[in-house]
Amino acid sequence: MLILGLNMFHADASAAIVQDGEVVFAVAEERLNRQKHFGGFPSLAVKACLDAVGARITDIDHVAVGQDSDANLARKVQYALANPDKILNFIHLRARKQAMRDLRTLLANALDVDAKLLRFQEHRLEHHIAHIASAYYCSPWIKAAGFSYDGSGDFVSTMLARCEGNDIDILERVFLPHSLGSFYSMICEFIGYKNYGDEGKVMGLAPYGKDTYCDPIKSIVGLKNGSFQLDLKYFKPLGSNQGMQIQSDGTVRLARHFSEQMEKLFGQPREPHGEITQRDMDLAYAMQHCFEKVFFHLLNQLHKKIPVENLAMAGGCALNSVANGKLFDSTPFRHTWIQPAAGDEGLAIGAALHTYHSVLKQPRRYQMKNSYLGPHFSDSRIASDLKKADLAYQRLDREPLLDTVAAQIAAGKVVGWFQGSMEWGPRALGNRSIVAHPGLANMKDVLNARVKHREWFRPFAPSILAEHQYEYFEHNHPSPFMLHVYKIRAQKRQELCAVNHVDDTGRLQTVSRDENALYYDLIKAFQRRTGIPVVLNTSFNENEPIVCAPQEAIDCFQRTRMDTLAIGPFVVSKSEN
Ligand SMILES: [Fe+2]
Structure with a gap:
């Protein structure tokens, strides 16, 4: 059985191929088309997947996409109604997503075949379930706590789940606009790191800072009722050019996150290539400190619900290796299995394995033993x-x-x-x-x-x-x-x-x-x-x-x-x- 997994029209577009339950090949489109974080349709990655197993697209039994624009629709509508000036943006975004839904046409065009010859069944999976699936189904475990967090995906920023046998049961979602990923990106942007993916750079700046701003930053991201909340006055509202945008050529851009309130509190934002001052280092320090505090709080809540030692984790924020290194001292979890492609390219593997185990009820045998799943050359x-x-x-x-x-x-x-x-x-x-x-x-x-x-x-x-x-x-x-x-x-x-x-x-x-x-x-x-x-x-x-x-x-x-x-x-x- 061949399952093709995809992350498409989203940052870090990718494809993965699962053959009889085993991930045999996976690659992000950026490595093939050389466009960093490419967010269009992963045509080259799909071709590479097919070549790796010597198959044609007509041989594929299932195609699974780690994104479902129908997921959490009620929440999206509720937000749009409460923010009527943003309704047009939401309608526009949804229309664009609908236009990208015709997977058969997209694949037939990319591979130059007649769409009528394609026999695959199509599966759409909510973004964060795909993240958790990309960790849990690659781990050696049959029981684990599942955790995913990032900027956003299908209107959710954080998911807690019970993973057992073939199943991933969702325990909790944190909906937008509350997002630890957005919080981190917003501060990075304020100190002059404005590109998608810059967060990893700023993590290295944090230890140069001092505890000057932890108190004010704490007021931006606070713990609440076992979860967390952002103080939205420091952020541009959702839908007003805020957050990640994919251009028609697949380029990923981040639009301005922070509001004037940030300038009132911390002064002028730093321009890229400007001098890095102690203020910027101290903000990086406070950002990492507050991020970790919320992260450990969420993990401790998760452990209360699922008291096991195994944590299966993914999502872009799971690339925060500083926080990951401290979790053994700050939570009861003793073992982690973090998807190496914790960012959105990992959705391709998560969606494909979820289809195999959860939808098709096939037994679990696979473990990802290493990350060497990409192209090789003679x-x-x-x-x-x-x-x-x-x-x-x-x-x-x-x-x-x-x-x-x-x-x-x-x-x-x-x-x-x-x-x-x-x-x-x-x-x-x-x-x-x-x-x-x-x-x-x-x-x-x-x-x-x-x-x-x-x-x-x-x-x-x-x-x-x-x-x-x-x-x-x-x-x-x-x-x-x-x-x-x-x-x-x-x-x-x-x-x-x-x-x-x-x-x-x-x-x-x-x-x-x-x-x-x-x-x-x-x-x-x-x-x-x-x-x-x-x-x-x-x-x-x-x-x-x-x-x-x-x-x-x-x-x-x-x-x-x-x-x-x-x-x-x-x-x-x-x-x-
Ligand atoms: Fe994500």
């Missing part, structure tokens, strides 16, 4: 692309390849590491990564000057061999998808100085051999040379979507001042080219 394709680029290269067997690259990293070189299938989700986890020495004091500056050009306050991440995690970090709970930030132990901070953030933390990736044998063995080879079971890992890109195909990696290598490219079995050195 050695001959890579060699051909290297020749086209006129690059001199060496072909090495596995052991010499690992030794050569480990020696380069140990010598302080910056290495592009392109291997196997691309990661699913926003993190590079050792297949489309740039790797470097974690213990050289200048490595952060070197990487920023020569390749990444990131903001000075953003830390780089460590990949650590699983068996050494507790020696280096104060928590032992694994973080295979780089979704937890933990304190680095005091005696190890110097050894990891290039990945030790200003608050002595690191957003680690726990690497075990059964998840990625080649990457594990590379870190092991580096450990043999240096004694350090850790490498610095940052995504293989330069202000663009992470590289997917060999040609993109080669372009990035040639354009930047990376020293070495290890791509499949081939090693290319800048000094020889």
